[in-house]
Amino acid sequence: MFSVHKQSGEFLYQQVIDLICQQIGSGALSPGDKLPSLRHLSSELTVSIPTVRQAYLELERQGQIVAREKSGYFIQDKQNNPLVSIGCRTCRPVEVRCRNLIERIYDAIHSPGVLPFGIANPCMALPATKTLNRTMKRVMARAEERTLGYAHTIGDLGLRRQLSYRYLNHGLSVNPDEILITNGAQEALALALKSVASEGDVIAVESPAYHGLLELIESLGMLALELETCPVSGVSLEALDKALRRHQVAACMFSSSLSNPLGCVSSNQHRQAMVELLESYSVPLIEDDVYGDLIYAGPRPHPAQYYSRKGLVLTCSSFSKTVAPGYRIGWLLAGSAFRTAHKLKRSISCSSGLLQQMTLTDFLASGDYDRHLKRLLPVLKYNAQRMSAAISRYFPKQTGISQPGGGSVLWLQLPRKVDSVLLFQQAIEQDISILPGTVFSAGRRYKNHIRLSYGHPWSDNIDAGLSKLAELVHRQLTDNPD
Ligand SMILES: Cc1ncc(COP(=O)(O)O)c(C=O)c1O
Incomplete structure (x- = not known):
């Protein structure tokens, strides 16, 4: 199926994780597919069974795969909550x-050291x-x-x-x-x-x-x-x-x-x-x-x-x-x-x-250019999957998540009580940038929506940023109960 490099200095279980994620990113492994057994993969990669087990447990923790009793491990096929179209009943010019809100947001999100969920810069995922x-x-x-x-x-x-x-x-x-x-x-x-x-x-x-x-x-x-x-x-x-x-x-x-x-x-x-x-x-x-x-x-x-x-x-x-x-x-x-x-x-x-x-x-x-695109697209797809899985794990369960066909952004529909402009302010205080949904509407719709960019290399830092952002969302909900 694929191989690991024992001399590379990187943990073997991490290499196994990366290989599986690459297969998911390239579409070779699809939602619902069964992964090889621990024994089979360990002999294929010539690594120990505990190494493969550690990789599978970590992928399970990340929400990328699920263990089914007596059946083995499968690629996560749980669909994220789909977005619900909010419609445009009052369709008038x-x-x-x-402009003022966009200006305020752009000043903040371009500050150095800020986690760049607010900026759609896909080529940063794999700079040429x-x-x-x-x-x-x-x-x-x-x-x-x-x-x-x-x-x-x-x-x-x-x-x-x-x-x-x-x-x-x-x-x-x-x-x-x-x-x-x-x-x-x-x-x-x-x-x-x-x-x-x-x-x-x-x-x-x-x-x-x-x-x-x-x-x-x-x-x-x-x-x-x-x-x-x-x-x-x-x-x-x-x-x-x-x-x-x-x-x-x-x-x-x-x-x-x-x-x-x-x-x-x-x-x-x-x-x-x-x-x-x-x-x-x-x-x-x-x-x-x-x-x-x-x-x-x-x-x-x-x-x-x-x-x-x-x-x-x-x-x-x-x-x-x-x-x-x-x-x-x-x-x-x-x-x-x-x-x-x-x-x-x-x-x-x-x-x-x-x-x-x-x-x-x-x-x-x-x-x-074509060679660059050929390498960039699977990275973006992989990032989208990682980010969606992390959001499903950390955010309130009613959160709707877009399923993009490309590009570098996810659109989230948060519970109705969440105020995305307030969330933007709270997040930027913690050096996390997002784009509140209201800037995507002339009629100030999408108050409880946000746009997040996955156009940067996936890292623990990004995962931790999403977890912090989700805490802010949960806090808004507990501060503002029914
Ligand atoms: C949908 C869309 N159109 C146009 C642009 C502007 O592109 P450029 O940076 O080439 O001016 C952007 C940049 O974010 C965009 O997202």
């Missing part, structure tokens, strides 16, 4: 007022630092002064070509001249939104929605219309249809390939129906695809733009979640709004960092 640095050095040695100059306002041709090849693999044929390189996905989203809508317009978003979209809508003086979103299949097409009939929707902004914070992946069928519905009303869709390459639960769906017949779908993405958020390199496929978006880009930020663009071009062309 509202002004967004979340060495390969990336080597690539950058190579680029600097080759191109010298050119790397210090301005990039073309549209972006470096090499990078746009690489992106064009990649989209072809996802079924989307896009010419390099239709790709605009931006300063991260956030600039792409801003350019897209400004290109298709104006102050006072109504923008439909998923509920819960990525807080960066809400902040953008707020800063541009637009109104947000929250649409009910299923934690498994994505934005409700029924709710979307109703909204389009009732309101003058100027555009939709959905993170529909992999939603943040729900982590759900909408199917190709769903995406096709969504685009057809929107284009029948001539309403543009801005798809935030920043997590598209981090889907580990199955194949990556087609970008929504693949289904567009009228050029009304705009795709925004970046390398922030996959490679390096500090590079600030993203892109926009603006469809029929390309010229407007390009003019805006020129007037706002001229161009994006050339050295970073050239480094990423080489990183993609050499195959390093």
Whole structure:
């Protein structure tokens, strides 16, 4: 099945644990599967039976496996409590007022030494630092002064070509001249939104929605219309249809390939129906695809733009979640709004960092990007499983936990009496960051929800942080009984 390294210096039982977790992470072992007997695994790995027993007992303590009398050990198949959709009965456009809260939270969570459950930084789970640095050095040695100059306002041709090849693999044929390189996905989203809508317009978003979209809508003086979103299949097409009939929707902004914070992946069928519905009303869709390459639960769906017949779908993405958020390199496929978006880009930020663009071009062309993703995805999946198991162990039993199809965040539905903003304040005093659910809603929903990131290497420290966070939740419940 696999092997341990007796000379590595690491405890043998820990190596057995790691091997089993890797098998769970890669999907080779699934919930409900029976593990080999103690005797069988000890002879396979040439370690003692007590070593394997110690590993199994520890995995059982972590909630990863269960012992069944006279049958042996099995991978935990207990489903976490599913999330319950809280619906959006009062579906009407509202002004967004979340900027102050987001500002307060961001000041706190970026402080050094704070446990980073509040920051979605998936590539930290397996940084590509060495390969990336080597690539950058190579680029600097080759191109010298050119790397210090301005990039073309549209972006470096090499990078746009690489992106064009990649989209072809996802079924989307896009010419390099239709790709605009931006300063991260956030600039792409801003350019897209400004290109298709104006102050006072109504923008439909998923509920819960990525807080960066809400902040953008707020800063541009637009109104947000929250649409009910299923934690498994994505934005409700029924709710979307109703909204389009009732309101003058100027555009939709959905993170529909992999939603943040729900982590759900909408199917190709769903995406096709969504685009057809929107284009029948001539309403543009801005798809935030920043997590598209981090889907580990199955194949990556087609970008929504693949289904567009009228050029009304705009795709925004970046390398922030996959490679390096500090590079600030993203892109926009603006469809029929390309010229407007390009003019805006020129007037706002001229161009994006050339050295970073050239480094990423080489990183993609050499195959390093794909190799990196291939290693990163199982780590993220493994982290999600470890974090879900720890939450089931420490948090109140009514806690609902999302089952993400990729990315790096879990969305938790805590008992109704929990106040997530208060929890954020209490947690930050203990150097633990979280994101309270209210920042994911224009209508201040999700008061008892939180988002936790698993985008850092799993460690005892992270496990201990979750246990402390759960204590705070339990304390809120005992301080505020029925
Ligand atoms: C869903 C989503 N979209 C966009 C962004 C912004 O990405 P970037 O850092 O590339 O600007 C983020 C960053 O957290 C995000 O989570």
